[in-house]
Amino acid sequence: MATLTQTPTFTPDSRSLQGSLLIRRIGKAILWITPVFSYLFLWAPILLLILFSFNAGRGTFAWRGFTTQWYSNIFSGTLGAEARFSTELMLNALSNSLIVGVTSTLIATVIGTMVAISMTRGKFPGKRILDGLLFLPVVIPEITQGVSLAIFFRVIFEFIESITGARILPGVGTIIIGHVVFNVAFVAIIVRARMSNMNPRLEEAAGDLGATPWQTFYRVTLPLIMPGVIAGALLAFTLSLDDFVVTFFNKGVGSDTLPIFVYGMLKTSVTPEVNALSTLMLIFSTVLVGFSLFLQNRKD
Amino acid sequence: MHTRLTDSTERRAHGFLLALPAIFWLGIFFLLPLLIVLGVSFLSRGSGGIPAVLPFTLQNYTYVLDTYNEVIVRSVWIALITTLICLLVGYPLAFFIRTRERDWVKQFALFLVILPFWTNFLVRTYSWRTILGPEGIINSALLDIGLLTEPLPMLNNQFAVIIGMVYAYIPFMTLPIYATVSKFDFRFLEAAHDLGANDWSAFWRVILPMTLPGVIAGCILVFIPSVGTFVISDLLGGPQDQMIGNWINTLYQGSGAHLPRGAALSIIMMLLLMFALLIYVFFGEKEGKR
Numbered sequence: 001m002a003t004l005t006q007t008p009t010f011t012p013d014s015r016s017l018q019g020s021l022l023i024r025r026i027g028k029a030i031l032w033i034t035p036v037f038s039y040l041f042l043w044a045p046i047l048l049l050i051l052f053s054f055n056a057g058r059g060t061f062a063w064r065g066f067t068t069q070w071y072s073n074i075f076s077g078t079l080g081a082e083a084r085f086s087t088e089l090m091l092n093a094l095s096n097s098l099i100v101g102v103t104s105t106l107i108a109t110v111i112g113t114m115v116a117i118s119m120t121r122g123k124f125p126g127k128r129i130l131d132g133l134l135f136l137p138v139v140i141p142e143i144t145q146g147v148s149l150a151i152f153f154r155v156i157f158e159f160i161e162s163i164t165g166a167r168i169l170p171g172v173g174t175i176i177i178g179h180v181v182f183n184v185a186f187v188a189i190i191v192r193a194r195m196s197n198m199n200p201r202l203e204e205a206a207g208d209l210g211a212t213p214w215q216t217f218y219r220v221t222l223p224l225i226m227p228g229v230i231a232g233a234l235l236a237f238t239l240s241l242d243d244f245v246v247t248f249f250n251k252g253v254g255s256d257t258l259p260i261f262v263y264g265m266l267k268t269s270v271t272p273e274v275n276a277l278s279t280l281m282l283i284f285s286t287v288l289v290g291f292s293l294f295l296q297n298r299k300d
Numbered sequence: 301m302h303t304r305l306t307d308s309t310e311r312r313a314h315g316f317l318l319a320l321p322a323i324f325w326l327g328i329f330f331l332l333p334l335l336i337v338l339g340v341s342f343l344s345r346g347s348g349g350i351p352a353v354l355p356f357t358l359q360n361y362t363y364v365l366d367t368y369n370e371v372i373v374r375s376v377w378i379a380l381i382t383t384l385i386c387l388l389v390g391y392p393l394a395f396f397i398r399t400r401e402r403d404w405v406k407q408f409a410l411f412l413v414i415l416p417f418w419t420n421f422l423v424r425t426y427s428w429r430t431i432l433g434p435e436g437i438i439n440s441a442l443l444d445i446g447l448l449t450e451p452l453p454m455l456n457n458q459f460a461v462i463i464g465m466v467y468a469y470i471p472f473m474t475l476p477i478y479a480t481v482s483k484f485d486f487r488f489l490e491a492a493h494d495l496g497a498n499d500w501s502a503f504w505r506v507i508l509p510m511t512l513p514g515v516i517a518g519c520i521l522v523f524i525p526s527v528g529t530f531v532i533s534d535l536l537g538g539p540q541d542q543m544i545g546n547w548i549n550t551l552y553q554g555s556g557a558h559l560p561r562g563a564a565l566s567i568i569m570m571l572l573l574m575f576a577l578l579i580y581v582f583f584g585e586k587e588g589k590r
Contacts, residue, residue, distance in 0.1 A: 020498035027499055035396035035409075038389050041467065042416045045427035048437070052430065107325075115322035122315015130319060133326050139520070139577065141528020143545040144566055145330065147552055151340060151559065152333035181330045184322055242421055245530055249552070259422055266426050266535065278423035285419055290411075 046282065053275035070276035090277070092254075093261035099172055100247075100257055101240040104179035109233040111180075112187025117221070119188070120195040121203075137185040146249035149178050153250065171252035178246040183239060187232035194228025227295045234292040238285055334570075341563035360564035368547055368565060375543040376572065378458065379526035382465040383473075386522045387515065389466070390473035394514075397474075398481045410478070417471040425464050425535050432460055432536075456538035464532040469525060473518035480514030520580045524573050544569050 053071070057064030075087060115134065119127065137145060150170075157168045202224070206216040222229075244259040251260060258281070265274045342356045365372075393413070400406040416424060431437050432454040439451040454460060488510065492502040508515075530545030537543075544565060551562030 020500065023499045027503075030392050031396055031399075034389060034392040038393045038470065039412060041389075042413065042470065044431065045424045045467070046416055046419060048430055049423060049427045111321040111325060114318040118315045118318035122318065124316040124319075130323065133331070134322070137326070137330060139524055139573075141525055141545065141569070141573070143528050143530045143548055144334075144570060147548055147562065147566060148333035148337040149329060150552070151563065152329070152336050155336055155340075177329050180325060184325060188322070244422055259420065262420065262422050266422060274423065278420050281423075282419045286415060289415060 049275055050279050050282070053272065053279045055272065070272040071280075073273050074276055074280075089256075090258075090261060093256045093258045096172055096175075096255055097241055097258040100175050100179060101237050104176045104183055104240050105233050105237045107176075108180045108183030108187050108236045109229060112184045112232060112236075113191050113225070113229050115184070116188045116191035116195060117217075117225075120192055121200070134185050134188050137182045138189070142182075142243075142245035143249075145181065146178065146246040149174075149181070149246070150249040169252045170250055171255040174250040174252070175247050175255060175257065178250045179240045179243060182243075182246070183236035186239060187229075187236050190232035190235060191225060191228045194225050194231075198224050231292045231295045234288055234295075238288050238292075241281075241285070337563045337566055340560055341567050343560050345558050345560055360560045361568070364561055364564045364568065368544070371542070371544055371547055372568065372572075374541075375527055375529075375545075375569075378462060378465070378541075378543065379523050379529075382462055382469065382526045383519050383522045385462070385466045386470050386473040387519060390470055390477055390518060391515070393470075393474050394477040394481045397478055398484070413471055413474050421468065422531065422535070425468065425532055428460065428464055428467065428536060429455060432463065455536065456541075458537070458541050460536040461529075461533050461541050461543075464536040465526055465529060468532060469522040472521040472525070476517040476521060477511065477514040480511045484510055516580060520576060523576055527569060527573060 054066050054068065055063055056067040056069070074090065115130075118124075119131065119134075153170055153174055157170075161167050198221075202220055203216050206220045207213075211219065242259060243257075244263060247257050247260055248263075251257070256264070262274055262277065341360055342358070343354060344357055344359075397406060397409040397413070400409055429436065433439070434451040434453075434455065436455070438454065439448070442448040443451065454463075484507070488506055489502055492506045497505065527543075528545050529543050530549060533541055533543045533546055548562050548565050548569070550556050551558050551565060
């Protein structure tokens with residue numbers, strides 16, 4: 001009993017009470033100010049970009065009135081007032097981006113889903129090593145992946161040329177190979193997350209009811225993990241469309257993708273057409289991301 | 301008994317076969333290139349189109365460590381500052397999102413953090429030039445008010461690079477922290493208060509330890525790409541602010557190309573990051589055993 005009355009917790013002296021009230025106020029203020037500041041910080045560049053894509057002034061940050069001229073310039077083939085923007089080059093870059101995006105997404109989704117199933121359901125030696133191997137492309141800096149793949153291609157192509165005399169050049173194919181590397185890792189992560197929420201008994205039940213492993217996969221497992229597979233594919237496609245670093249090191253002449261094209265525009269001088277183009281890309285990825293999040297959060 | 305046994309061995313074989321395409325792809329186009337870089341880093345520069353020739357040498361490493369020690373130290377320093385700022389911003393942000401009462405507000409707050417992360421990285425980084433530049437939004441506003449007589453130098457320096465990196469990597473910090481915070485049971489906080497803890501000690505002794513795995517994961521996810529930054533320093537930094545990544549690029553292509561030295565610099569950067577990852581694994585294991 002004596003020990004209970006002696007505990008000072010319920011009778012803090014006024015100084016420590018004031019102190020803790022101050023801390024609570026500061027804490028509450030931080031909890032409100034930081035998010036407001038963070039959201040402003042995250043969105044200011046994007047909102048400005050959208051705003052300036054409608055700005056009539058070229059090459060200046062001041063507002064000169066509303067225009068949609070830059071949007072029409074993108075598609076009209078106009079080279080722009082300073083002849084920097086070429087619709088032909090942009091369309092070429094766009095088509096390269098789509099070829100790379102679609103191909104690498106398809107390959108990565110198939111082999112990424114396969115490895116995800118194998119990691120959740122299979123038991124084999126070296127699974128932990130494979131786990132690490134799948135994790136590595138996600139955590140390694142892009143520049144390391146990009147440069148090492150580029151050096152690999154240089155060495156291999158040199159070797160092939162010295163034997164057969166045939167000269168292979170980097171291009172869309174080498175970009176696709178590089179994109180599949182990081183996309184496989186991301187697809188595998190998302191599909192695995194989906195599979196870990198799935199009841200393995202359903203597959204066992206299918207087997208008990210006489211389904212072959214293929215039938216079980218096609219009619220039970222695949223439909224159940226499909227939202228994860230689609231979300232993974234959408235993520236892969238978006239990552240591929242946005243990738244700059246791996247593409248930069250593994251592209252060849254004429255195989256520029258959209259980000260490489262945009263980089264070229266930015267390096268020479270920012271043109272309002274790039275702002276307009278980016279706004280369109282933003283709308284496109286917003287739709288993709290929204291769709292992907294919707295699929296990931298959907299309850300079965 | 302017998303059927304079960306064959307069943308499980310069959311499954312084992314299936315499991316491995318399913319993993320084979322990914323193993324091949326990552327083995328040939330990811331691991332092998334890294335090993336080739338390791339090999340090239342010990343070779344000498346070739347002439348003409350040949351990237352590297354024998355004999356083996358350690359000179360690339362001594363040269364790179366000698367010439368680029370400042371760059372390496374600066375890159376790690378900038379990455380650490382970026383990580384710290386991201387933590388200071390991302391941690392309260394994650395709590396803010398977690399403590400929203402309505403579910404759709406929570407989802408929307410999360411969506412607002414994720415979405416910028418999916419828009420074209422180059423352009424939104426470049427967009428900072430219109431904010432930070434001498435004729436940018438901040439400077440022209442401050443000049444108009446009369447607070448400044450000369451524009452503040454906020455572009456093409458270390459400040460701009462750090463702003464750009466914090467901007468790019470905040471989601472990497474916020475999302476893992478949010479993942480642990482969203483599982484945090486606020487009854488622990490009540491219990492701490494009931495047991496006499498004030499806010500200060502409740503934070504340090506209850507909230508922080510319980511959300512530490514997310515904090516560590518976030519720090520690693522920010523630190524690693526920060527050290528390897530290439531585009532941000534290229535677009536927002538001056539010549540003095542170029543990071544390891546920019547020098548790897550310089551050594552890889554252009555007039556100053558020296559592939560073996562570039563390879564050595566890549567390997568040094570990877571060793572630095574492996575060290576960071578080891579810390580993560582070490583802490584992760586400890587957390588897991590608790």
